[in-house]
Amino acid sequence: MLADSYGRVATDLRVSLTDRCNLRCTYCMPPEGLDWLPSAEQLTDDELIRLLGIAVGQLGITEVRFTGGEPLLRRGLPGIVARTASLSPRPEISLTTNGIGLTRLAGPLRDAGLDRINVSLDTLNAETFVKLARRDRLDDVLAGLAAAADAGLIPVKVNAVLMRDINGNEAVDLLQFCLDRGYQLRFIEQMPLDAQHGWRRDDMVTADEILTALSAKFSLTPDDPAGRGSAPAEAFLVDGGPARVGVIGSVTRPFCGSCDRVRLTADGQVRNCLFARQESDLRTPLRAGADDLELADRWRLAVAAKLPGHGINDPGFLQPARPMSAIGG
Numbered sequence: 001m002l003a004d005s006y007g008r009v010a011t012d013l014r015v016s017l018t019d020r021c022n023l024r025c026t027y028c029m030p031p032e033g034l035d036w037l038p039s040a041e042q043l044t045d046d047e048l049i050r051l052l053g054i055a056v057g058q059l060g061i062t063e064v065r066f067t068g069g070e071p072l073l074r075r076g077l078p079g080i081v082a083r084t085a086s087l088s089p090r091p092e093i094s095l096t097t098n099g100i101g102l103t104r105l106a107g108p109l110r111d112a113g114l115d116r117i118n119v120s121l122d123t124l125n126a127e128t129f130v131k132l133a134r135r136d137r138l139d140d141v142l143a144g145l146a147a148a149a150d151a152g153l154i155p156v157k158v159n160a161v162l163m164r165d166i167n168g169n170e171a172v173d174l175l176q177f178c179l180d181r182g183y184q185l186r187f188i189e190q191m192p193l194d195a196q197h198g199w200r201r202d203d204m205v206t207a208d209e210i211l212t213a214l215s216a217k218f219s220l221t222p223d224d225p226a227g228r229g230s231a232p233a234e235a236f237l238v239d240g241g242p243a244r245v246g247v248i249g250s251v252t253r254p255f256c257g258s259c260d261r262v263r264l265t266a267d268g269q270v271r272n273c274l275f276a277r278q279e280s281d282l283r284t285p286l287r288a289g290a291d292d293l294e295l296a297d298r299w300r301l302a303v304a305a306k307l308p309g310h311g312i313n314d315p316g317f318l319q320p321a322r323p324m325s326a327i328g329g
C-alpha cells in the first residue's frame with residue numbers, strides 16, 4: 001500500500017506522459033512555452049510500463065490517469081494504454097487531454113483499453129479561446145469532444161477553469177452545452193500552479209461564485225449529501241437529474257484530508273501532492289539496475305512523507321518549482 005502518516009492511502013496514480021503542449025493556456029504556461037524535458041530524461045515506454053507494473057502489482061494502485069502537458073502528443077500513446085491494460089491486476093485507465101487530435105486517436109485509444117476521458121474546455125467562444133489558450137484551436141477541441149463520444153468513451157467528462165476577466169461569465173453556457181450533448185461538466189478553481197507564478201486569488205472564480213451563477217438558470221441539488229468521499233468534485237444534480245455538474249473547489253474547499261492521489265512525472269519523479277516541494281527520483285535507481293522491491297520501497301517512502309494539506313491558504317505558502325504541465329495535472 002501507498003499509505004501516508006495521516007492515514008490516507010493513494011490508489012489513484014496520475015502519470016504525466018510529456019511536459020510539452022500545443023496550447024499555452026494562460027493559467028498554465030507562458031506564451032513562449034517552457035524549456036521542455038530533453039527526451040533522454042523522459043521515461044521510455046518500457047521504463048514507464050515497468051513502474052506502472054510495480055504500482056498496480058505491489059502498491060495497490062487501481063486507477064491510472066494519463067495526463068501532461070498534452071498526453072496526445074506522446075508518440076505511441078495507444079500502445080502505452082494497451083500495455084497498461086494488460087497489467088495485472090488491470091487498473092482503470094483514464095486520460096486528461098485538451099482534445100486536439102482526438103478525431104484521429106479516440107477510436108484507437110478506446111480499442112487499446114482506455115476507460116474514461118476528460119477533455120478540457122474553458123470557453124465556447126473562438127476569440128476567448130485564443131485569448132485563453134493563445135492558439136486558434138477551439139474547433140479542433142470541439143471536434144475532439146465529439147470524436148470521443150462517437151468512439152464510445154462515454155460519458156465524456158469536460159473540465160473547465162474560469163478566470164474572472166476572460167471566461168468568467170461562461171459557466172451557464174458551458175453547462176448548457178454539456179447538457180445538450182450528454183457530457184459531464186466539472187469546474188475546477190484556478191490554482192497557483194502556472195509556470196509564470198502569476199496566479200492571483202482575485203482572478204480566480206470561486207466555487208461559490210460558480211454555483212451562484214449556475215443557480216440563476218438551473219436548480220442544483222447536492223448529489224451526495226453524505227459527502228464526497230475521496231472525489232474532489234462536489235456533485236450536483238441539475239434540474240432534478242439525472243444530469244450532473246461538479247465543482248472542484250481546490251482552493252476554497254480543499255479536499256486534502258481525503259486525497260487518494262499520487263503522481264509520476266514524465267521524467268520518473270514521484271510527487272505525493274500537486275503542491276509538493278520535493279520529489280522522489282525513481283528514474284535514477286531504475287536506470288542503475290534497482291529491482292522492483294527497491295523501487296517499490298522508494299515509492300512507499302515518497303508517499304509516507306506526504307504533508308496533511310496543500311497550504312495554499314497559509315500565509316507562508318510557496319508555489320512548487322515545477323508547473324502543472326510538468327507535474328501532470
Ligand code: SAM
Pocket residue numbers: 021027028067068069070071096097098118119120159160161188189190191192193194324325328329
Ligand atoms: N493538456 C491536458 C489538458 O489541458 O487537459 C492535460 C494536462 S492539464 C495540466 C490538466 C488539467 O489541469 C486541465 O483540465 C487544465 O485545465 C487544468 N489546469 C491547468 N492549470 C491549472 C491551474 N493553474 N489551475 C487549475 N487547473 C489547471
Ligand code: SF4
Pocket residue numbers: 021022023024025028029068069070098120325
Ligand atoms: Fe496545455 Fe493542458 Fe496546460 Fe493548457 S492546461 S497549456 S492544454 S497542458
